[in-house]
Amino acid sequence: MWAWIIPILTLIVGLVGGFFIGVYYLRKQMEAMQSNPEMLQQMAKKMGYNLNKKQMQQMQQMMKNQKWK
Numbered sequence: 001m002w003a004w005i006i007p008i009l010t011l012i013v014g015l016v017g018g019f020f021i022g023v024y025y026l027r028k029q030m031e032a033m034q035s036n037p038e039m040l041q042q043m044a045k046k047m048g049y050n051l052n053k054k055q056m057q058q059m060q061q062m063m064k065n066q067k068w069k
Contacts, residue, residue, distance in 0.1 A: 034063045 033039045037056055044051045044059075051059065 030063070030066075034060065 040059060
């Protein structure tokens with residue numbers, strides 16, 4: 001019986017832990033993008049957008065207003 005319970009519990013703990021680590025990492029990346037316009041431009045290009053200077057400023061302002069905590 002323990003041969004079934006232990007692997008299932010470790011899988012659940014691993015999935016939950018991985019989720020929270022992923023969320024933490026994503027938040028840190030988004031916070032770094034707020035102060036680094038090159039990272040923001042790079043992310044936009046990966047998504048298929050080419051931002052001009054005005055759009056970049058709007059995006060930075062929007063991200064600064066966003067609550068990450």
